[in-house]
Amino acid sequence: MIDWLVLAIAVPLLGSVVAAALPGRASAIGLATAVLTTGSALAASLVVAEGGSLRSDLGGWGAPLGIALAADGLSAALLVMSNLVALGISVYALDYFSGGVRRHFWPLWLLLWTSLNGVFLAADLFNVYVTLELLGISAAALGALSGRPDAVAANLRYLLVGLLGSMTYLLGVALLYTELGTLDIGLAAEALVPGPLAHTAFALMLGGLLLKAALFPLHFWLPPAHSQAPAAVSAALSALVVKAAVYLVLRLWMDLFGPVAGPGAGAMLGVLGAAAVVWGSWRAFRAERLKLLAAYSTVAQVGYLFLFFPLLAIAPPPEREALLGALVLLALTHGFAKAGLFLAAGLLQKRVGHDRIDELGPAIQSLPVVGLTLGLAGVALIGLPPSGTFIAKWILLAESIGAGQWWWAPVVLIGTLLASAYVYRLLANAFGPAAQAEPAAEGALAPIGRLAQAPALLMTLVAVVVLGLGGEPLWGLLEGVGP
Amino acid sequence: MYGLGGILLFLLGVWSFLVHDGLLRKLIAINVTGAGVFHVFIAVAYRGLDAAPDPVPHALVLTGIVVAVSATALALTLGQRLERPDD
């Protein structure tokens, strides 16, 4: 039986090395690896869908000594999303990057992809640290690809903050190893007894991961880093890299720190999430540049994800399944929609050379497909009906009222209204007077190939239609997840 | 006892990271923090003068050091790129 989990990591790693060695044919290799990796990831998820969970011990050694790769419903769902989005980004990057930059982009991009798959499949605490490091370094390097001073400065800060986060996480792992003597998540969960050490380790690891997931007070590094990076990279950063950190928080919350993570910690996360939603949406509303708007909306969406935690902490099993499903659905939809939004922003920037929102009118008109993509992404970000976000918000609201913690509802309401405000500002000029006035008067508008527009549109379509209406199998997949 | 020293180093590093803001200072702070954490690992691995120490943390620390140095190298290059983007 071919071990798909290992392939999902080995193939992109191999691809990146070959792409590094042969810069000439970097994009060809890159695309081939992209297709193969997505194939193996999807195959792995299929096996998980049937079998409930998949585990492979690397090097044949048992759990305590060796490292294992494990994939259950939760990681399979995120794996599928991130691989599909990454495939879309790879196709987009084919003609987005010019010659010189291209040979730098592909190897680093495939390494980022490896680390993403690594995070979703990791079942060993130290292995998570190494994968997070690889993720942080490749993301920072990709972000600084454009070489502009402010991009380099933003990504340098991102790298440093990431390092600090990883070190704090590692100290938590050290403490856990001191008491439990094992690094494997499964064994640690069994051995863990809620005591002072468990709480401290939990606090440290959570702190480190929250820094990387850019939850509200620790989000300062995200907007500049994501808005300065090239479009394809910022799509990956916002949709995938941040998601990996949130996934880890969820994984630790449910598997390892089940007994330790009480309602108190949940409430704290909820409050931070609420602040993130309001602050992120407000700053997004005030942002002048499209990519800055998208970056702040990522901060808000991360806030939404963390709103689920206080409810998860106290929900009895039946509601817990629904809440978990809603959280994953929100993560998936945001992944697709945000990636689509950034790619579309990249196209617009390439078209008219800038991405100041108020002057994007003519650009959007001249590219109807991009306009549609922006519209769909907007629908998914606000959470209007056909999108998966709507259902996730519906369940969140229902559970928050059901569980008596009604105060999350106004937060979601404010977030939704602010989101519609900033999406409206974006789309208003699609119908604005500029439409009739001069279709494309100022300067030669760079031609945008059909191929470049396709991935963005496809991704937002998935976010709105597929996840909106076809969300049901997701709950089936998440059956066996978590205690 | 060394473990406490490691924790002290960790705190020193974090404090310096938060307070000072030069790139080099921050990098040294991070390396000190890392050294602190690795210190805790090795202290845990130490099992008395005679008994053989536990090899697993040693391997972890080895990996940690290499990762720390590569991150420092990248950070230094980016920092240097900031000061003189021309050449």
Added chain:
Amino acid sequence: MGVRHSLIIGLLALIGATLAWVYWDALIGHAGTRLAGLALERVPESGVSNPVTAVLLNFRAYDTLLELAVLLAAILGIWSSGPEARGFLPAGPVLGALTSWVVPLLILAAGYLLWVGGHAPGGAFQAGALLGAAGVVLRLSGEPSAGLPPLPWLRVGIGLGVLIFTLTGLALMALGQGFLTYPAASAKWLILMIETAATLSIGATLAAAYLAGEPVPARSTTQQPGGTRP
């Protein structure tokens, strides 16, 4: 500034206290063997006698693979940020003599460390570091390419470690053993092969990192000192 400053110190002191107390309590409470016993008794099966190398390259081989990938990512990031920095002035007589003596010694020591890693403290990373140090010394003594092969070969060089590691893993998987599960008989040689490749790529990476930028291919070196080829 003072208030925030003292606030941070106070907070850190508090965290420090809890950490120390918790750590002390854990250390005393569990004098257990943790993974030591298990690891030490399985070392003979791993094909090498040095426990640390056994853990590093056999039990937790996947960590090392990812670590090499981190190194690769770092050097690629460095290269992607732009051309290399200006070289150093050619060495004076004293430095020249020192270099011509130190560099071969470093390379010899690296080779020794690589070999001895199997049964005594040493191994791929330490040997790679020494090779890197040799490159740095060469760079300091005015050698612009720090003893590194020209760019196309260098690109293969830095990826060598990860390449060999992954290929062996996949090959073993193809043979039905499972990723990175070394058959007992040939474990020693496999590990040695991987270690050599790792040493070469670590040496190349660390030396190239010192260049702080992508080596400019135009400059081909005249005399080829030991460099990374043994």
Added chain:
Amino acid sequence: MIPDAWLPAAIVLTSLVPGLLIFLLGEERQVLRTLLNMAGALLKLALVGWLILGIYEGRTFESRLTIAPGLDLVLSADALSVLFVTLSSVLWLVTTVYAIGYLEHSPNRSRFFGFFSLCVSATVGLALSGNLMTFVIFYEALTLATYPLVAHRGTPEATRGARIYLAYTLGGGAVLLIGAVWLQALAGPVVFTQGGMLSGVSGEHEVQLVLIFVLLLTGLGVKAALVPLHGWLPQAMVAPAPVSALLHAVAVVKAGAFGIVRVVYDVYGVSLAESLGLLHLLAVLASVTIIYGSVRALSQDGLKKRLAYSTVSQVSYIALGASIFGPVATIGGVVHLVHQGIMKITLFFCAGNYAETLGVHRVSEMDGVGRRMPWTTLAFTVAALGMIGVPPLAGFVSKWYLGLGASEAGSDWVLIVLVASSLLNAAYFLPILFRAWFREAPARWPDEHIPAGRLETSGALLWPPLITGALALAAGLFAAAPASPLEWATLIARREYGL
């Protein structure tokens, strides 16, 4: 034939699929676009006919799609929804013909017709929705589909009007969402059941139920243009005539009214609503809106603005009907849903004709319009008289039943409101008719287009108002006929009250 489960979904798709296809069409593919539109409309009518037959025989239709555990999208057809679906599909067909004529040479029509069909599918979906969640989904989708239509022209006022419209409706949508979710958290998945789902719920949630009702009412009130929330309707008159005709006379406004009827009858159930005093609240709000709408209409010089305010007051008739306890008043309210739709659409068509052919936008410029465009003004007169409630026409029937219901339920002040509003209607419609027929036409019309054919204006612009005018007349005269809206309303009332 189409099995029962798929019929409702098929009806929604018949307008969704052509809509999406039209989006992809180029600007110049005029023939294909018209073909698609017509095919979609006719197919939908056929399916609706099939549905009516089914309902008559008592068969039930339901298509269900589970989106998440405990949440599923349900499209089920019962008497009330069929009434609204018939109204929408008939009027959609007529308005499409009108729109093709009206937008003869204006830019980006594919976008217009695409969103137009999306909007109709949202309305039909809303009508057919089986539970509160599906209703909310289509309710928000309706907002999305209508916004581009209002902002279609791209002129600054259009954008401003559209922004106000969006602000109101999105706010309303969010409030409705909160109410629906709160209700679902309280009483589990909310399914529309005959006679009200919550009637069984015991009294201890008293306060919460009232609060939820207020939330739902506000959410729906935005679209139904109840007094405090009606601000967007006059602003949105900036949209092209077919948009104002179909949307603001039928789809959007009716969706709100339909929602109120659904909530009162199928969610709360009349008895529970009465016991909680909700009906009284609704009745007061509706009456205030009726009077306020008519008064404001008096002072409006712009023809479309005046019609807009009259819509504000007319829609509240339906809410008033729902708020009076008793089958007769319900019949009045529900049948008014259909009548008002037909009459108001005729008025908007005629207003569109005047604007398009003569460039007449203001009431003051309408002197002698009757001589210049006899047929359009005839249709306008029929509809206007119907609105006032002149005996043989449809308006009279619904007002008659409303009055009867009010007197039966003993709330006489409703009678006074009805009479006052009829007088006010007369006050703002009759001067228009007087101007149109008995005043001298001005020497030259502001912006006259002499159409090629012998008719007073292009065929596509003339026939629709005439058809809907005839329908209004027929609905009044043949009220007692078996398949007439009145009959259907009595069937609904009988089922609601379980008589």
Added chain:
Amino acid sequence: MTNLLLAFDLLLSLTLVGLAAAALTSREPRRAVILFIAFGLLLALVWARLRAPDVALAEAAIGAGLAGALMLAAARRAARGARGPGGSESSAGQD
């Protein structure tokens, strides 16, 4: 644990923390890097004391050596940015 060994451990730890504090608080970048290299070497010594030879070797070679070399180059460039260039031989590559 004879108290002599305890004293030695205490001494080592204190100097270690002292060195780290000195490295972090020193204003001038070059001085900070030199102190950091010393800190790295001492750390290698401590780990050798804790019977972790491989790690000590690695820390000395990479932690102190290479990281130090990189930082020195960066510090020198930073200083050179401030005043004239000055090539200098750095204490690189300990065995």
